[in-house]
Amino acid sequence: MSVPSKARVVIIGGGVIGCSVAYHLTKKGWSDVVLLERKQLTSGTTWHAAGLIAQLRATQNMTRLAKYSQELYGSLEEETGVATGFKRNGSITVALSEERKEEIFRQASMARAFGVEIHEISPEEVKAKYEHLNTEDVLAGVYLPLDGQGDPANIALALAKGARQRGAKVLEHTKVTGLQKQGRRVTAVEWENEEGSGVIECDMIVNCAGMWGHQVGRMAGTNVPLHACEHFYIVTDAIEGLQQLPVLRVPDECAYYKEDAGKILLGAFEPNAKPWGMDGIPDNFMFDQLPEDFDHFEPILEAAVNRMPLLAEAGIHTFFNGPESFTPDDAYHLGLAPEMDNVWVAAGFNSIGIQSAGGAGMALSEWMDSGEKPFDLGDVDISRMHPFQGNKTYLYERSKETLGLLYADHFPYRQKATARGVRRTALHEHLEARGAVFGELAGWERANWYADEGQEREYQYSWKRQNWFENSAREHRAVRENVGLYDMSSFGKIRVEGPDAEAFLNYVAAGDYSVPVGKIVYTQFLNSRAGIEADVTVTRLSETAYLVVTPAATRLADETWLRRHVGDFRVVITDMTNAETVIAVMGPNSRKLLQAVSPNDFSNAVNPFGTAQEIELGMGLARIHRVTYVGELGWEVYVSNDMAAHAFETLCEAGQDMGAKLCGMHMMDSCRIEKAFRHFGHDITCEDHILEAGLGFAVKKDKPDFIGRDAVLRKQDEGLKNRMVQFRLTDPDPLLYHAEPIIRDGEVVSFLTSGNYGHTLGGAIGLGYVPCEGESAEQLLSSTYEIEVAGRRVKAEASLKPMYDPKSERVKA
Numbered sequence: 001m002s003v004p005s006k007a008r009v010v011i012i013g014g015g016v017i018g019c020s021v022a023y024h025l026t027k028k029g030w031s032d033v034v035l036l037e038r039k040q041l042t043s044g045t046t047w048h049a050a051g052l053i054a055q056l057r058a059t060q061n062m063t064r065l066a067k068y069s070q071e072l073y074g075s076l077e078e079e080t081g082v083a084t085g086f087k088r089n090g091s092i093t094v095a096l097s098e099e100r101k102e103e104i105f106r107q108a109s110m111a112r113a114f115g116v117e118i119h120e121i122s123p124e125e126v127k128a129k130y131e132h133l134n135t136e137d138v139l140a141g142v143y144l145p146l147d148g149q150g151d152p153a154n155i156a157l158a159l160a161k162g163a164r165q166r167g168a169k170v171l172e173h174t175k176v177t178g179l180q181k182q183g184r185r186v187t188a189v190e191w192e193n194e195e196g197s198g199v200i201e202c203d204m205i206v207n208c209a210g211m212w213g214h215q216v217g218r219m220a221g222t223n224v225p226l227h228a229c230e231h232f233y234i235v236t237d238a239i240e241g242l243q244q245l246p247v248l249r250v251p252d253e254c255a256y257y258k259e260d261a262g263k264i265l266l267g268a269f270e271p272n273a274k275p276w277g278m279d280g281i282p283d284n285f286m287f288d289q290l291p292e293d294f295d296h297f298e299p300i301l302e303a304a305v306n307r308m309p310l311l312a313e314a315g316i317h318t319f320f321n322g323p324e325s326f327t328p329d330d331a332y333h334l335g336l337a338p339e340m341d342n343v344w345v346a347a348g349f350n351s352i353g354i355q356s357a358g359g360a361g362m363a364l365s366e367w368m369d370s371g372e373k374p375f376d377l378g379d380v381d382i383s384r385m386h387p388f389q390g391n392k393t394y395l396y397e398r399s400k401e402t403l404g405l406l407y408a409d410h411f412p413y414r415q416k417a418t419a420r421g422v423r424r425t426a427l428h429e430h431l432e433a434r435g436a437v438f439g440e441l442a443g444w445e446r447a448n449w450y451a452d453e454g455q456e457r458e459y460q461y462s463w464k465r466q467n468w469f470e471n472s473a474r475e476h477r478a479v480r481e482n483v484g485l486y487d488m489s490s491f492g493k494i495r496v497e498g499p500d501a502e503a504f505l506n507y508v509a510a511g512d513y514s515v516p517v518g519k520i521v522y523t524q525f526l527n528s529r530a531g532i533e534a535d536v537t538v539t540r541l542s543e544t545a546y547l548v549v550t551p552a553a554t555r556l557a558d559e560t561w562l563r564r565h566v567g568d569f570r571v572v573i574t575d576m577t578n579a580e581t582v583i584a585v586m587g588p589n590s591r592k593l594l595q596a597v598s599p600n601d602f603s604n605a606v607n608p609f610g611t612a613q614e615i616e617l618g619m620g621l622a623r624i625h626r627v628t629y630v631g632e633l634g635w636e637v638y639v640s641n642d643m644a645a646h647a648f649e650t651l652c653e654a655g656q657d658m659g660a661k662l663c664g665m666h667m668m669d670s671c672r673i674e675k676a677f678r679h680f681g682h683d684i685t686c687e688d689h690i691l692e693a694g695l696g697f698a699v700k701k702d703k704p705d706f707i708g709r710d711a712v713l714r715k716q717d718e719g720l721k722n723r724m725v726q727f728r729l730t731d732p733d734p735l736l737y738h739a740e741p742i743i744r745d746g747e748v749v750s751f752l753t754s755g756n757y758g759h760t761l762g763g764a765i766g767l768g769y770v771p772c773e774g775e776s777a778e779q780l781l782s783s784t785y786e787i788e789v790a791g792r793r794v795k796a797e798a799s800l801k802p803m804y805d806p807k808s809e810r811v812k813a
């Protein structure tokens with residue numbers, strides 16, 4: 001087949017992901033689709049995958065996508081005639097510890113809320129389904145009857161055939177060697193094969209290059225952070241009498257088992273993985289294996305022989321070691337690369353690429369077709385990655401850990417152990433000297449809690465109360481009753497400046513920016529469905545300049561959203577994140593503390609809630625923003641980095657006499673959930689309508705034109721289908737994290753979007769949407785509610801208003 005000179009889209013890479021993207025785009029009616037594969041289809045990572053196809057992931061949408069894959073693979077053979085080997089033989093996960101038992105039982109509760117069939121089973125029931133297993137120390141299991149397994153290469157080939165049948169050109173032995181660009185767009189793809197070389201002009205490209213994805217990303221001027229690691233399994237000789245078995249996972253022993261053709265495949269997710277391909281992936285790589293490393297695999301095998309004694313007798317037929325790509329947060333990369341406007345990415349599949357391919361291809365093709373995310377894809381959206389995460393040394397260090405994380409205990413608040421300390425605030429050493437225990441977000445080291453003198457400065461993880469629970473409770477009380485200080489320098493700070501700054505913000509965001517200098521506007525960026533793309537505060541610094549303050553995690557995504565909508569507006573957008581330190585001073589005595597370090601006036605008359613002012617602080621200068629995320633009187637002190645230490649020392653010194661306390665991020669989350677402040681990415685996402693999220697107050701509905709306006713007005717007429725409700729468990733013992741099912745009058749209706757402990761309200765607090773079409777608020781609240789925690793239903797009070805300080809009297813004090 002000859003290589004065309006033009007295409008609507010060129011897909012780079014013919015593994016299962018590229019084939020799935022081609023399949024789904026052609027299903028959407030795209031005919032001008034070209035897929036280029038440098039060697040043969042599947043010859044990278046896909047051909048040697050183990051083929052486990054599970055449905056349950058950590059969030060609803062990731063589960064939705066995995067479920068979709070599983071359903072698609074069930075019908076692919078009939079559609080294409082290619083035998084995919086797909087069967088629904090079910091899967092079992094067993095727990096060998098109480099903590100793991102709680103984790104898998106919490107997952108079972110979550111699965112029910114997501115519509116995945118799952119059953120908690122006893123060790124005896126495990127044994128009945130898996131007679132070869134040593135269940136002596138098995139405490140419990142979960143069984144998913146619809147999970148399955150398949151032949152990865154044939155699934156990919158079936159997808160490619162489906163795409164070809166609908167007109168896609170799938171070309172093997174054709175390598176992409178370069179990309180031609182103009183501004184923020186790729187205009188053409190340069191290729192080379194045995195017959196020659198050439199160029200395909202195109203409207204867009206999709207980077208599906210697997211472990212080459214980082215390299216291909218750089219060709220396009222984009223950042224695709226991933227690193228290859230060695231990944232191991234063994235396959236036994238045929239074992240007499242071995243019949244079809246469910247897939248078995250023993251995460252406490254880092255192992256999974258798959259029966260295939262009377263043999264057992266035993267695979268490993270060891271805690272310390274071996275990064276591979278540091279100098280780039282070899283050019284001639286095709287259906288290759290890496291050298292075996294028996295010493296590395298031995299501990300897994302040893303535990304496996306104890307777990308499944310028949311392995312001791314079985315000969316090892318194959319020792320397999322193949323490379324796969326891993327990302328810094330163990331989630332794959334999907335979507336539009338932030339640096340360019342027509343470079344799409346689907347790469348870095350962290351050993352679940354086969355089960356993810358169907359869903360990822362479907363979601364990406366919908367996004368490419370409509371130009372908008374079909375639903376929240378925040379977990380995998382490539383724009384969540386930060387530029388430094390493309391650093392190869394960082395990726396090398398982090399990838400040692402990410403492989404094993406798939407089977408590690410997924411404790412709440414679990415912190416990554418590798419590649420730490422990359423981004424530190426100007427106050428880092430000061431906080432460390434005062435007992436801070438740091439967590440990491442977007443590379444930033446942030447004080448999560450403060451240890452007492454003599455207390456070990458480490459997390460002891462658990463599904464129950466962790467070792468910092470009381471420390472954080474004391475920080476919480478300091479903020480509620482006195483005054484607390486915490487470092488928020490990780491905030492993204494984006495300056496929008498120019499003659500059209502006001503008009504631009506009035507178009508791109510939902511609030512009102514025609515306000516006096518010094519006014520702060522809490523606001524959202526909406527998409528055309530009035531879903532929430534960003535949750536930020538905007539401060540008018542001058543007639544022509546605004547500061548957009550974003551959560552640390554979404555700085556790049558929010559900046560990209562702004563840039564993509566600039567059009568003809570005369571504005572300059574600059575990331576100022578690293579210019580200023582932010583010290584939050586929060587609590588009923590915060591005014592008193594500021595007054596002690598500054599001659600300025602902090603009264604309601606001069607500096608009411610929602611305004612900023614320039615002040616003198618100690619011997620330096622600062623700008624203070626009167627806002628709060630903890631629901632108390634308080635200010636965020638913005639101070640240039642050169643004066644940050646001075647401002648901090650001055651505040652600490654004055655605060656000492658008042659009993660001011662240094663606080664961490666765990667305190668902040670506990671306080672904000674009591675006040676029912678929404679958390680972007682959890683409670684509010686691009687698929688949550690701003691009115692259903694209860695944030696209608698932040699929308700200036702009578703502005704003539706802003707993105708999402710029509711959808712806001714439509715919803716106002718149609719009425720709400722869901723409402724965000726706050727819950728408090730009446731039993732103070734159980735803890736909430738996220739995704740626990742919400743039960744209304746005995747029926748599961750949805751799940752929590754976030755959860756934490758409310759030390760003032762005296763119980764675990766959760767937020768979540770409750771479907772309520774055609775109902776009044778009174779009807780919604782007249783029901784009885786329970787939340788399911790690890791299989792147990794716990795009574796809950798429900799409220800549409802914040803349970804803590806519903807009239808915001810404390811904030812405006």
Ligand SMILES: Cc1cc2nc3c(=O)[nH]c(=O)nc-3n(C[C@H](O)[C@H](O)[C@H](O)COP(=O)(O)OP(=O)(O)OC[C@H]3O[C@@H](n4cnc5c(N)ncnc54)[C@H](O)[C@@H]3O)c2cc1C
Pocket residue numbers: 012013014015016017018036037038039040041042043044045046047048049050051052053152174175176177208209210211212216231232233321322323324346347348349350351352353354355356
């Ligand atoms: C041992 C092992 C077991 C696994 N088990 C499972 C499992 O049980 N379940 C599961 O879901 N997943 C599993 N996986 C993971 C799964 O195999 C991968 O996630 C998946 O195959 C990734 O697919 P891909 O298309 O992204 O990458 P690949 O299959 O590597 O495809 C990328 C393609 O891009 C091509 N390419 C690169 N650069 C260029 C260029 N410049 N021009 C043209 N083409 C280019 C390459 O040649 C390659 O074919 C396993 C992986 C391993 C290693």
